[in-house]
Amino acid sequence: MALLLLVNLYLAHLVTYYFYRLYRLYHSARKTGLRLIICPLTPYTPQWQLATTLLGPVLRRFRWFRAIDWTCAWHDDDKLHRELGSCFIVVSPGHNVLCTSDPKTIEHVLRKWRDFVKPDNVNEILGTFGQNVDTSNGDDWTRHRKLTAPCFSERASTIVWGEALQQSEVLLAKWLSSSNTETTSMIKDTSTLALNVISSVAFENHQVNKPTSGHALSLRDSLVTVMSTSISPALEGIMPWLKSSGLQLLLPASVKKLLLAMSEFSQYMDEIVAREREKTAASEETRSHLNLISTLIRASDEAKSNGTQTKTRLSDIELRGNIFIFTVGGLESTAITLSYALALLAVNPEVQSWVVEELDEVLSNATELEYSRVFPMLKRVMAVMYETLRLYGPSPPLPRAPATPNLDIPISSHNSTSSSANSPATITLPPNTQLMLNSWASHTSAAHFSNPKLWNPKRWIHTSPTASSLAAEKLMHPTSESGFYAWGSGPRICPGMKFSQVEFTAVLASVLRRVRVETVVDEREQEGKREEKARQRVLSVLRDSCAEPLLLHVRRPEQLSVRIVER
Numbered sequence: 001m002a003l004l005l006l007v008n009l010y011l012a013h014l015v016t017y018y019f020y021r022l023y024r025l026y027h028s029a030r031k032t033g034l035r036l037i038i039c040p041l042t043p044y045t046p047q048w049q050l051a052t053t054l055l056g057p058v059l060r061r062f063r064w065f066r067a068i069d070w071t072c073a074w075h076d077d078d079k080l081h082r083e084l085g086s087c088f089i090v091v092s093p094g095h096n097v098l099c100t101s102d103p104k105t106i107e108h109v110l111r112k113w114r115d116f117v118k119p120d121n122v123n124e125i126l127g128t129f130g131q132n133v134d135t136s137n138g139d140d141w142t143r144h145r146k147l148t149a150p151c152f153s154e155r156a157s158t159i160v161w162g163e164a165l166q167q168s169e170v171l172l173a174k175w176l177s178s179s180n181t182e183t184t185s186m187i188k189d190t191s192t193l194a195l196n197v198i199s200s201v202a203f204e205n206h207q208v209n210k211p212t213s214g215h216a217l218s219l220r221d222s223l224v225t226v227m228s229t230s231i232s233p234a235l236e237g238i239m240p241w242l243k244s245s246g247l248q249l250l251l252p253a254s255v256k257k258l259l260l261a262m263s264e265f266s267q268y269m270d271e272i273v274a275r276e277r278e279k280t281a282a283s284e285e286t287r288s289h290l291n292l293i294s295t296l297i298r299a300s301d302e303a304k305s306n307g308t309q310t311k312t313r314l315s316d317i318e319l320r321g322n323i324f325i326f327t328v329g330g331l332e333s334t335a336i337t338l339s340y341a342l343a344l345l346a347v348n349p350e351v352q353s354w355v356v357e358e359l360d361e362v363l364s365n366a367t368e369l370e371y372s373r374v375f376p377m378l379k380r381v382m383a384v385m386y387e388t389l390r391l392y393g394p395s396p397p398l399p400r401a402p403a404t405p406n407l408d409i410p411i412s413s414h415n416s417t418s419s420s421a422n423s424p425a426t427i428t429l430p431p432n433t434q435l436m437l438n439s440w441a442s443h444t445s446a447a448h449f450s451n452p453k454l455w456n457p458k459r460w461i462h463t464s465p466t467a468s469s470l471a472a473e474k475l476m477h478p479t480s481e482s483g484f485y486a487w488g489s490g491p492r493i494c495p496g497m498k499f500s501q502v503e504f505t506a507v508l509a510s511v512l513r514r515v516r517v518e519t520v521v522d523e524r525e526q527e528g529k530r531e532e533k534a535r536q537r538v539l540s541v542l543r544d545s546c547a548e549p550l551l552l553h554v555r556r557p558e559q560l561s562v563r564i565v566e567r
């Protein structure tokens with residue numbers, strides 16, 4: 001009886017505490033004057049992840065879930081923001097989340113990188129193999145950013161360009177040697193291409209698809225498996241214990257595969273660091289031949305040998321963390337953008353012809369595609385990349401948390417529920433409030449882009465009414481002030497931005513120079529409607545995209561069927 005009473009008292013305490021916290025956070029959020037949504041679960045906690053895994057389809061019916069869940073946020077475009085304002089707050093019992101698509105707010109938060117830091121509870125997967133430039137904050141971030149910066153030089157861009165051209169030839173050879181012009185492996189093929197490029201540029205490992213000596217998995221398989229789930233970081237923490245306790249035998253096959261992939265990937269990275277150090281010691285590489293990883297190791301080791309404190313260099317675990325983040329950034333984001341772009345070009349043949357017109361003019365007499373001459377001239381190709389990233393950018397809403405209490409942030413005046421004439425231009429961030437900077441909503445807002453839902457690369461090209469030549473066309477580079485954040489903004493803007501632009505341009509130019517990418521028309525369908533149905537089939541596969549565990553991608557890649565036809 002006494003035990004029952006105690007249990008009841010404890011449960012009553014939990015319920016009271018839950019509502020007390022919810023009320024306190026609601027009360028402080030109300031003072032901002034922003035519109036509020038009550039969320040019964042605290043976002044990004046293990047309970048949230050569990051609920052999403054078990055009850056995802058049910059939860060997706062609720063607005064509080066849609067506001068926070070990344071896949072829903074992409075599907076909803078700027079719908080919620082049109083209803084609730086470009087800033088609104090999701091109030092939950094653990095903490096609040098201020099969701100914003102307002103360029104004024106986003107720009108301020110990204111510029112003030114010391115005030116608004118990356119929270120630990122989001123994107124944990126990126127820190128699986130050690131702290132790195134993406135997961136660090138404050139002085140640690142300055143150290144990581146400084147030591148990783150030499151990896152992204154113009155010399156590196158030239159290497160990326162050459163390697164991307166070479167890998168495109170391999171891809172084309174595969175496509176053109178097939179007896180069937182129809183393929184369902186385009187997404188896999190672009191991913192292999194991007195992995196080959198990053199492997200070669202980063203660690204001169206051309207054998208990414210086959211296990212190298214002493215390995216059970218290939219580098220590619222171990223990376224893809226690690227990135228396929230959000231539980232990798234949790235497993236990394238308990239891996240030594242799992243190994244020693246013999247519990248592995250009881251684990252399900254999928255978890256065992258994940259553990260193997262994590263251990264294999266760690267081993268690959270340790271081998272790379274050791275190999276690069278050996279080469280440096282033997283002075284095998286001159287500075288002009290350094291690859292991305294040896295550049296990183298050398299920059300870090302030089303800081304050490306200059307007699308500076310350990311805190312100015314990177315530890316071996318941090319080196320591993322940074323190699324991982326480069327591989328993920330270099331592989332996934334670029335591959336995803338390439339595959340969306342190729343599919344969208346198949347759906348929009350007139351845009352493809354428009355791009356090919358530029359390629360034919362720029363590359364007509366070129367035997368060699370020199371980076372410094374050709375890359376700046378392919379403006380229409382870059383326009384395709386910008387437009388694809390605007391609507392299908394792989395990066396989820398950027399998370400930030402205030403480093404100190406009571407920080408002010410600017411907001412557009414229409415956000416306030418009080419009379420708009422007297423609305424404040426800044427608000428003080430309520431205690432315990434994280435931020436979710438939603439670039440997908442910003443990219444699809446009519447306030448920033450005309451006809452925002454239409455994929456139209458031509459919007460990035462300015463044509464002079466007096467000049468008719470393609471050379472006179474001007475590429476309108478996207479700016480964060482205008483609401484474009486595909487690569488982030490401010491001091492923490494993606495350091496691989498140029499790397500990805502160069503790779504994307506080299507691949508698209510090589511591919512479209514030789515082949516046309518088309519939708520697959522079904523001859524059995526009614527004449528006159530076949531083409532449209534073929535377009536809709538591709539678009540529906542693209543629309544069925546998801547952002548779990550991290551980056552936006554097509555959920556059923558094998559269903560994306562296109563035709564590759566030699567020009």
Ligand code: HEM
Nearest residue numbers: 133134326329330333334395398486487488492494496500
């Ligand atoms: C289309 C391709 C890419 C897109 C859309 C993209 C997008 C982004 C975005 C939005 C951020 C900012 C995250 C934040 O502020 O929270 C970021 C950061 C980062 N990206 Fe990329 N990225 C791409 C390619 C790459 C490549 C090729 C690499 C490396 C080889 C790379 C490495 C990084 C790193 C290391 C950071 C962290 C920077 C820091 O916090 O200082 N990314 N990326």
